[in-house]
Amino acid sequence: MTAVTLRAPARERPGIRPGVWAASITLALIVLAAVAPGLLTHGAPHESDALMALQPPGDGHPFGTDAIGRDVFTRIVYGARQSLLAGVGATVLAVSAGTLLGLLAALGGRVADEIIMRLTDVTLSLPTLLLALLVLTITGPGTLNSIYAIALYTMPSYTRLVRVQTMVIRRSGYVEAATSLGLTRAWIVLRHILPNAFAPLLVLATIEVGTALVAASSLSFLGLGARPPAPEWGAMLAGGRDYFSVAWWVAVFPGVAVTLTVLSITVVGRALQRRLEGRG
Amino acid sequence: MTKAAPRARRTRRRLRAVLVRLATSLLVIWGAATVSFAALQLTPGSVADALVGTSIVSPQVKAQIIADYGLDRPVLTQYLSYLGMVVRGDLGHSYQLNESVGTAIWAQLGASLQLTAAGMGLALVLATVLALLTAKRSRWIRGVSSGAELVGTSVPIFWVGILLLTVFSFQLGWFPAAGGDGLGGLILPAISMALPVTALLAQVMREGLERALDEPFVLTARARGMSDAAVRLRHALRHALLPVITLAGWLFGLLLGAMVVIEQVFSRQGLGTLMLGAVTGKDLPVVMGVVLLTASVYVVINTLLDLLYLVIDPRLREAT
Numbered sequence A: 001m002t003a004v005t006l007r008a009p010a011r012e013r014p015g016i017r018p019g020v021w022a023a024s025i026t027l028a029l030i031v032l033a034a035v036a037p038g039l040l041t042h043g044a045p046h047e048s049d050a051l052m053a054l055q056p057p058g059d060g061h062p063f064g065t066d067a068i069g070r071d072v073f074t075r076i077v078y079g080a081r082q083s084l085l086a087g088v089g090a091t092v093l094a095v096s097a098g099t100l101l102g103l104l105a106a107l108g109g110r111v112a113d114e115i116i117m118r119l120t121d122v123t124l125s126l127p128t129l130l131l132a133l134l135v136l137t138i139t140g141p142g143t144l145n146s147i148y149a150i151a152l153y154t155m156p157s158y159t160r161l162v163r164v165q166t167m168v169i170r171r172s173g174y175v176e177a178a179t180s181l182g183l184t185r186a187w188i189v190l191r192h193i194l195p196n197a198f199a200p201l202l203v204l205a206t207i208e209v210g211t212a213l214v215a216a217s218s219l220s221f222l223g224l225g226a227r228p229p230a231p232e233w234g235a236m237l238a239g240g241r242d243y244f245s246v247a248w249w250v251a252v253f254p255g256v257a258v259t260l261t262v263l264s265i266t267v268v269g270r271a272l273q274r275r276l277e278g279r280g
Numbered sequence B: 001m002t003k004a005a006p007r008a009r010r011t012r013r014r015l016r017a018v019l020v021r022l023a024t025s026l027l028v029i030w031g032a033a034t035v036s037f038a039a040l041q042l043t044p045g046s047v048a049d050a051l052v053g054t055s056i057v058s059p060q061v062k063a064q065i066i067a068d069y070g071l072d073r074p075v076l077t078q079y080l081s082y083l084g085m086v087v088r089g090d091l092g093h094s095y096q097l098n099e100s101v102g103t104a105i106w107a108q109l110g111a112s113l114q115l116t117a118a119g120m121g122l123a124l125v126l127a128t129v130l131a132l133l134t135a136k137r138s139r140w141i142r143g144v145s146s147g148a149e150l151v152g153t154s155v156p157i158f159w160v161g162i163l164l165l166t167v168f169s170f171q172l173g174w175f176p177a178a179g180g181d182g183l184g185g186l187i188l189p190a191i192s193m194a195l196p197v198t199a200l201l202a203q204v205m206r207e208g209l210e211r212a213l214d215e216p217f218v219l220t221a222r223a224r225g226m227s228d229a230a231v232r233l234r235h236a237l238r239h240a241l242l243p244v245i246t247l248a249g250w251l252f253g254l255l256l257g258a259m260v261v262i263e264q265v266f267s268r269q270g271l272g273t274l275m276l277g278a279v280t281g282k283d284l285p286v287v288m289g290v291v292l293l294t295a296s297v298y299v300v301i302n303t304l305l306d307l308l309y310l311v312i313d314p315r316l317r318e319a320t
Helices: A018-035 A072-107 A110-124 A128-139 A143-170 A173-180 A185-221 A233-239 A248-277 B007-042 B047-052 B059-068 B075-087 B101-134 B139-154 B157-171 B183-213 B216-223 B228-265 B271-280 B284-312 B314-319
Strands: none
Touching: A018 A072, A018 A248, A072 A110, A072 A143, A072 A185, A072 A233, A072 A248, A110 A143, A110 B007, A128 A143, A128 A185, A128 B228, A128 B271, A128 B284, A143 A185, A173 A185, A185 A233, A185 A248, A185 B157, A185 B228, A233 A248, A233 B157, A248 B139, A248 B157, B007 B075, B007 B284, B101 B139, B101 B183, B101 B228, B101 B271, B101 B284, B139 B183, B157 B183, B157 B228, B183 B228, B216 B228, B228 B271, B228 B284, B271 B284
């Protein structure tokens, strides 16, 4: 991106919208919570105080306390790491595997293409969460396993995207030029095809991080992902179930955290998409 | 191009399209069955151990189980007999429930259908109304509604359920907090299911409506003195429905996922509860049965949708 960018002088580039600003700041805070939770809260996520059980939001406990007196705010701050890791982890896995399969389908000949694309079709025609449940039946529950399961069913869309992109790029003038210069196939794929296929992939992946994050917290809520003592947002909601009738704050705040995270990821992702498509 | 083609050739082409569609569908179901079978084989520990579960049994009993389920046969034979079973509609026997998977699924199907139908119906109505009211309106109306839709698509569905439960069941006491067979018990689950779907559909439909409202035929209708409401309802809505149909197959998957979660939040009976119990109990035949069933339903839905296109858009009848 260090090359000189030619820009039509008349074309106006509108500034970043206020919503995108707000989303970026929220996202930055959540990332900060994931990287250095100690900066945002002084408490520890597992520190409990039986005398302070189910205290409503107020002094010292901005989001109240849960059934065994743990500070809900602290647990939410510490939960950011787990949730972001699950969302990003599943997406990175899916993108890597999907890219590999997509390249293989596009460049590996007809047989490889047929096999990979039919497998992709089959995966895409199974309901996503049910596919994850099928995987978790085999592997057993757990944070890592739920990440694998989510990666498995999000992978096909990346495979498709990379395959199509590669097929288009392969016929472009610069790839032809590179081929006639006698460059090796691997070099062409690495230096010319992948970078050009990557921009739309990155945009899709950004938006999908939010979806993967919700999926991970849903699985945790169902008791198949992160286990209750862990400060994971979905698991917190599952663990607080019995107290919702008396303590609304246990039910409300972890969900706010998930929603805000996904919302800001989506807004930032869409802004990226508009940039990419040249719509502002 | 198609106009010039002789009638026989057109029919042949359409027949071919249907055949390709059917072949792909069969491939999908076969794929799902194969994945399921592979899943069974890949399960850590032997299948017999899974059948026995945590109970301690004598070697004789275990040998009996192996013989009963044909687990001593070569993998290929097992695979072929499994495929044969699937073809006959036999989904096998549940490890946990001591009944056939078909019976177990059949018993839970009604409750789940009720929930998904109520959720989907509600979402369709709400999304249509929202789209009709907000398409091509002033800037701030569209801003507010698209903001609301963005929130609607980002909110995790289980949290919506929990919030509704907290407010309307625990605080206000309007609806039963758990179970609830009647209409009263269906309202909150249906709303939670409908919310994200509504948000998504409203986005798509409004976009479709706005595109349709720019078309010349809308101008013609308005020039004839037709009221705005009539233009939207009689002329533009049909166009806005087309992209919705494209999404429907995907929506079906979304609804099924939501079903599993919502049945847990509201402690309802249904396929989701059955499946979740099977996942935690490592009861693979039940999990596979539900997955196979949904894959088949998905295929049927997609085929029906292809036909529905022709009903909604007469232009396609000529084109195919």
